[in-house]
Amino acid sequence: MRKVFLTVLVVLLGVFGWAQGDKLKACWIYVGPVGDYGWSHAHDQGRIAAAKALPWLETQYVESVPEAQAEAYMDRLVKQGCQVIFATSFGYMDSVLAAAKKHPNVIFAHATGFKRAPNVATYMADFYQLYYLNGLMAGALTKSNKVGYVGAFPIPELKRHISAFALGVRAVNPDAKVLVRWIYEWYNPAAAKEATEALIADGADVFAFTEDSPTVIQVAAEKGLPSFSHYSPMQRFAPDYVVSGQLVHWDKIYIDFLSKVYAGVYTPKNLQNVDYWWLLPQGAVELGGKFGEPINPKFIPVLKAKVVDHPVFGKISVYDLVMKELALMKDDELAFDPFQGPVKDRHGKLRVPAGLRMTKQQLESMEWAAPGVAGPWPNEPK
Amino acid sequence: MEDLVWTTLIRALAFGTPILLAGLGEIFAERSGVVNLGVEGMMALGALAAFAVAQSTGLPLLGLAAAVLAGAVAAALFAVAAVSLRANQYVAGLALTMLGLGLAGLLGKPFEGAPLAHTLSETSLMALALLLALALWFVLRHTYWGLVLRSAGENPETVDAMGINVFSVRYAAVVFGGAMAGLAGAFLSLAYRPSWADGITSGLGWIAVALAIFASWHPLRAVVAALFFGALYHLSYRLQAQVTPELLKAMPYLFVVLVLSLSALGRGPSGAPEALGTPYERGERR
Known part of the structure; x- marks a missing residue:
């Protein structure tokens, strides 16, 4: 009996061990x-x-x-x-x-x-390519020429994203500003709400953010204002007001x-x-506030109606511009980049010389702010 | 400028509402002689109960009732330890905060990120909070039961000698405080930002505790204090470019320290109940 038991045990262990090894x-x-x-x-x-x-x-x-x-x-x-x-x-x-x-x-x-x-x-x-595309749309949608941005912490990652966003905004709307408010927390719905209210009070009418809750979207939607989703598919929190956003895979x-x-x-x-x-070419990130939908169909007509004079593409609607640059960046990292030189910072200092791009290391340690960014910017280089 | 003042006032009212509601509850509990540091935990439980019920039934008012109930039950639990068993009130309160936050986080998992179809309006709850402040001031100041409650916090022996059960009075005050904290939680999850997420209270319960002290345990001063704290909070974002936000956010606590120091020096309003924080025991002399 004991022998049988031992044999069974050994066989079981063997099977288990093999399964484990695989x-x-x-x-x-x-x-x-x-x-x-x-x-x-x-x-x-x-x-x-x-x-x-x-x-x-x-x-x-x-x-x-x-x-x-x-x-x-x-x-x-x-x-x-x-x-x-x-x-x-x-x-x-x-x-x-x-x-x-x-x-x-x-x-x-x-x-x-x-x-x-x-x-x-x-x-x-990383999302910086998508932030630029979101910026293009935000620049086209703002009527007050003030785009609000609620940021978690003033660290290089957010500075890179906000700058890419501002470059996009300015590419279609040279008069627009991106008003930035920091909440100094990754997750704080109350803070995000008050920061959004403060931005609304200061005249912002389109919103983007880096914070782990859909608060900014909800507060903006209550006032009937459009916003961009961040990180997770948050479009469902305000299906009529989320324009697009960034999604991760x-x-x-x-x-x-x-x-x-x-x-x-x-x-x-x-x-x-x-x-x-x-980035985009590897499929690690996706444009949109909802998987499989780069731009909310509700906003396509207004983005198609807004035509800008683009230095490369000539007269083009913002919708086509977003789709074109999205396709370019998806296809090949080298085809187009938001930080394509020459890029100056908001004080007019040349940060990326003509014909050059930022290296990964430069992007990861970026502290300067792109033109159009308004608001406090701790550790800003002179 | 006019616009700045106006919007700040509106936002101060909105942000001040949850701290006013919970603060009024804490004032009642403390006026009866019991410090309940579990406000944050009761608020979280209230927020979850409100959201869970409103979301599954589609009736936000039922959610509101559930929040009141949840806060009251949590406070009753605290009262068993702090009033009947005479446990250290501060320790029991901290335990309630931790328990409430943890429990709400755990039970709230299925509701994270769920949308809410029917919400409550911020304005109506703001008005309710102001009315409650007025009503509670009246009760506390001008009614027999208010007198009994205040006496339980000032001199429980006298209340006992009058033939009134000190424990019952304190239970009632603490449970009422919990119900108010639950209501504050419901404001957060049904009106202020209709959703549920772990950590939704983000320290507001502590500001409410600070508010009770800052208002020197007076329901009407609590309104002023809530507006003041709310305005500071709003301005910390509004004036971010001009003033360091950390400074404005630390203000509520700074002012509490200031008020406490001034009252210790005997120059300002204090009004701290004499028997605050001391468990009552029959027949024991202090």
Whole structure:
């Protein structure tokens, strides 16, 4: 009897072990709750899509992990058998490197970071191209020539996005201004609401934002004013007032990365130079406030009616301009770029010389403001 | 300029409404002698209850009632510990804040990001808050029950000697405070920004606690204080280019410290109930 039992146990263990060996376990650490409809939510959607697409993938996640506790959580995930760990907040950077040193056989990937190691890769899906296109539409829609922007923190990522947005606004409406207000929080609906009210009081009539809730959209819609969705498909919060926006597809990066780990292309020894900076061509980002719909059909007629004199395309409607430049950027990163020189900052200083573009490093550390940006801009270079 | 004053006043009223509602509740609880630091947690539970009920039934007024109930139940729970069992009020209150925030976050998962078809108007709730302030001032100042409530906070022994149960009075005040905090939460999730999300209260409960002190436990001064805090909050965005926003946002707390210091020096209005924060025990001499 005992022998039978032992045999069964051994066979079971064998089967289980084999099944385990064939799987890859990837784990995610989120800084916010997965239901926040912002950053962590989007990463979790990527995780779910990757798990669906890759039958050999097993996933696990922990949400709302404070940045100071990230390392302890990573240790725990390693103990629970995670072979790949995605750390999805900028603030996890040093914890990721410390954990990676402790666990040299585990693969780490850090979103938005810039520090790498043999077993630490970095990745980012960036929106600056889309912000420029949103800016084109905002510039065409504003009647007061004041576009409102509610920003979370004055960090390079937002400065890059707001500047790209302002360049778009100015490309179709040289008189327009982008009024910026900061709320100094990633998620604070009350602050976002008051900031939007303040912008409305100052005369802004079209809105864009970087904050993890649909507050700006809702407040603008109450007053009948158009806005642009940010990050998640927020068009459904105001289907008549959201013009377009930016959407992310983290799953594209996750599937690519995990497939390469599974195939043995990426190992814990060769990630030193693995840095994903994925934009439109790779399909990591999408234009729109709703998946599969780049511009809300309700706004197409007015955008088609607004014709501008473009230096390259001549007389062209804003709608056609957006679609044309979207196609160009999707097709080939080199065909068109919002920060195509010459670009001056708002004080008239030349920042990108004619014929040049900004490098990834320059984009990631950008502090200056594009012409048309109005409002406080901490750390602005002279 | 005229426009700046006008819009600031309107926004101050809107932003001041939740802190006024919750602050009035806290004033009642504290006037009876009980400090309840759980306002933030009760507000979160109220906001969730309001949204959940309004969203599933389509009746925002029913949501409002649910919020009042949720806040009251949470406060009753606190009262068991802080009034009946004589636990440290500050610790029990902090626990209630943490419990409320955590529970609301957990139970609220299915409602995150859900749209709300029928909302309440900001203006009607603003008016309600102002009327409540007036009514509560009257009750507190000019009625028998107001006198009993104030006495429970000033000198509970006397209330007891009068043959009135101090515990019942304090229970009633604390539960009423919870109901008001729940109402404040409902304002947030049904009117101010109709939606539910974890962390929707974002510290407003604490401002309400500060408001009770700043208003020196007086319902009408609470209106002025709420307007003042609301105006500061609005201006921190309006005047962002001119004034550091951090400074304007720290103002409510700065003013609380100022008022407390002044009253300690005996130069300003204080009005802190004598027995505030002290659990009552029958037959014990202070």
